[in-house]
Amino acid sequence: MISATGVHKAYGGTxxxxxxxxxxxxxxxxxxxxxxxxxxxxTVNILTTLxxxxxxxxxxxxxxxxxxxxxxxxxxxxxxxxxxxxxxxTGEENLILIxxxxxxxxxxxxxxxxxxxxxxDLTTAARRPAATYSGGMRRRLDIAMGLVATPRxxxxxxxxxxxxxxxxxxxxxxxxxLAAGGVTIFLTTQYLEEADHLxxxxxxxxxGRIVASGTPAELKRxxxxxxxxLTFAEPAGTDTAARALGLTPxxxxxxxxxxxxxSVPSLRALLATLDAAGVELEGLSVHxxxxxxxxxxxxxxxxxx
Amino acid sequence: xxxxxxxxxxxxxxxxxxxxxxxRYPQMSVFLAGAPIIFLLLFVYVFGATLGAGLGGTRAxxxxxxxxxxLMLTIGGATTGTSVSVASDITEGIAARFRTMPIxxxxxxxxxxxxxxxxxxxxxxxxxxxxxxxxxxxxxxPAAWLGVIAVLAMVCFAFTWLAVALGLSAKTVEEASNTPMxxxxxxxxxxxxxxxxxxxxxxxxxxxxxxxxxxxxxxxxLLTGHSPxxxxxxxxxxxxxxxxxxxxxxxxxxNRL
Numbered sequence: 286m287i288s289a290t291g292v293h294k295a296y297g298g299t300x301x302x303x304x305x306x307x308x309x310x311x312x313x314x315x316x317x318x319x320x321x322x323x324x325x326x327x328t329v330n331i332l333t334t335l336x337x338x339x340x341x342x343x344x345x346x347x348x349x350x351x352x353x354x355x356x357x358x359x360x361x362x363x364x365x366x367x368x369x370x371x372x373x374x375t376g377e378e379n380l381i382l383i384x385x386x387x388x389x390x391x392x393x394x395x396x397x398x399x400x401x402x403x404x405x406d407l408t409t410a411a412r413r414p415a416a417t418y419s420g421g422m423r424r425r426l427d428i429a430m431g432l433v434a435t436p437r438x439x440x441x442x443x444x445x446x447x448x449x450x451x452x453x454x455x456x457x458x459x460x461x462x463l464a465a466g467g468v469t470i471f472l473t474t475q476y477l478e479e480a481d482h483l484x485x486x487x488x489x490x491x492x493g494r495i496v497a498s499g500t501p502a503e504l505k506r507x508x509x510x511x512x513x514x515l516t517f518a519e520p521a522g523t524d525t526a527a528r529a530l531g532l533t534p535x536x537x538x539x540x541x542x543x544x545x546x547x548s549v550p551s552l553r554a555l556l557a558t559l560d561a562a563g564v565e566l567e568g569l570s571v572h573x574x575x576x577x578x579x580x581x582x583x584x585x586x587x588x589x590x
Numbered sequence: 591x592x593x594x595x596x597x598x599x600x601x602x603x604x605x606x607x608x609x610x611x612x613x614r615y616p617q618m619s620v621f622l623a624g625a626p627i628i629f630l631l632l633f634v635y636v637f638g639a640t641l642g643a644g645l646g647g648t649r650a651x652x653x654x655x656x657x658x659x660x661l662m663l664t665i666g667g668a669t670t671g672t673s674v675s676v677a678s679d680i681t682e683g684i685a686a687r688f689r690t691m692p693i694x695x696x697x698x699x700x701x702x703x704x705x706x707x708x709x710x711x712x713x714x715x716x717x718x719x720x721x722x723x724x725x726x727x728x729x730x731x732p733a734a735w736l737g738v739i740a741v742l743a744m745v746c747f748a749f750t751w752l753a754v755a756l757g758l759s760a761k762t763v764e765e766a767s768n769t770p771m772x773x774x775x776x777x778x779x780x781x782x783x784x785x786x787x788x789x790x791x792x793x794x795x796x797x798x799x800x801x802x803x804x805x806x807x808x809x810x811x812l813l814t815g816h817s818p819x820x821x822x823x824x825x826x827x828x829x830x831x832x833x834x835x836x837x838x839x840x841x842x843x844x845n846r847l
Binding site (some may be wrong): 335356361370374559 | 596598600603607609611612615682683684686687688689690691692693847
């Protein structure tokens with residue numbers, strides 16, 4: 286649904302994007318993850334026809350933003366980093382404005398506006414100017430405005446930045462709901478947790494390059510550093526197990542962290558050792574590295590230019 | 591529908607948006623019409639007797655002399671409103687939203703231009719009404735009035751495009767409220783408030799050749815029932831040139847957002 290190869294963009298002497306390749310299948314939730322200044326917003330602006338790349342080829346829903354931007358614009362809904370709502374108009378007027386610009390017609394346009402107000406829980410605030418809305422309400426209106434045309438691809442640039450935890454959860458639900466309806470989602474985020482929760486596929490952008498790409502699980506496997514946590518009924522058991530595994534006993538505790546990747550053979554060997562030492566094990570859990578580990582490991586190696 | 595029909599329809603949608611802004615945020619309109627009214631009262635009641643005597647007449651004669659200048663102040667002042675509202679759209683992200691939609695791109699600008707012209711005309715009518723209320727009695731016939739309206743529309747059109755360009759060039763809304771300042775002050779440095787032959791050399795040449803002077807002379811001639819002569823041609827040329835510069839400059843800035 287979205288594909289890009291070799292996208293370059295520089296402003297003056299500053300290279301922002303250096304050969305970015307992307308491939309987002311239809312119906313997926315894709316997360317472009319990266320720290321501030323990685324080039325996330327520039328990527329979104331190029332894909333949504335706002336700026337032209339210096340080089341590279343792009344297809345959005347089969348159309349080329351360089352030669353046929355209106356075909357791309359007809360297929361996408363965009364919610365930028367800063368809520369792009371008209372603060373002087375009411376929520377309803379904002380949606381009707383978009384419907385009018387899309388030539389939906391008077392009655393269908395009003396019906397669509399009412400549907401979206403209902404869907405985004407803005408019906409009671411529909412007749413109030415958007416200037417009086419809270420941050421979360423503005424975001425919801427912003428996203429609703431991107432959906433008036435029922436787009437096939439939705440771009441969300443940092444959709445949860447500035448929202449409180451409840452607003453963030455609600456936004457995640459909204460995004461999942463859109464994806465369940467068959468919409469392809471392209472979101473950017475600097476929160477690993479968010480990408481981990483939502484995305485089917487994550488690309489990690491760092492200094493204008495994609496440094497890693499895959500499912501959340503695949504990315505986590507790129508980084509060693511997992512461990513197995515053993516739980517014992519008594520601290521004495523912890524000590525015996527530690528000695529049997531050649532680790533320093535942690536003292537008066539009932540849990541023991543054993544380094545390892547959590548693969549089946551390593552677990553089998555671990556359990557055999559504990560059996561041989563005659564320790565009663567109460568529980569066991571495998572910890573793969575989380576995305577934070579991936580993020581830090583991969584971005585630390587990509588030295589800044 | 592043809593491309594042009596879409597452009598007209600989208601411009602109309604944008605125009606309605608801008609007019610709604612005017613209703614929701616009337617402070618700006620009140621200020622834009624209020625400032626020239628204050629200048630009118632100031633010049634007529636504070637300076638009017640002395641300046642009228644300088645013209646060889648009375649306060650009432652000065653009122654008749656100064657009205658075209660006040661009308662130009664109204665148009666010059668309105669550029670601030672246009673520039674600010676364009677800059678707000680650009681900096682608040684809503685223009686970026688419009689640009690990711692399959693709409694006639696020019697409609698974002700034409701909506702502002704049409705909205706500003708309507709708003710400026712409303713201000714001009716209010717200012718004229720105040721002038722009439724304090725005793726202004728123009729001697730123009732209906733044909734001359736039509737000429738006045740046409741000239742004012744032409745001037746509005748030209749200065750609004752310049753204001754759009756200034757709004758698009760500004761990095762912040764504050765900057766957009768400052769850059770039109772020269773347009774607001776320019777009418778004072780012309781033949782609107784005192785005859786240019788009373789000015790010192792240098793300033794006098796500037797006053798005689800700057801665009802507002804032939805425009806004010808044209809409007810004054812029409813309102814007093816005289817033929818504007820070559821002033822009309824010069825004024826038209828200035829407006830055409832300024833409108834073209836404003837339009838091309840706006841287009842250049844807009845394509846580089």
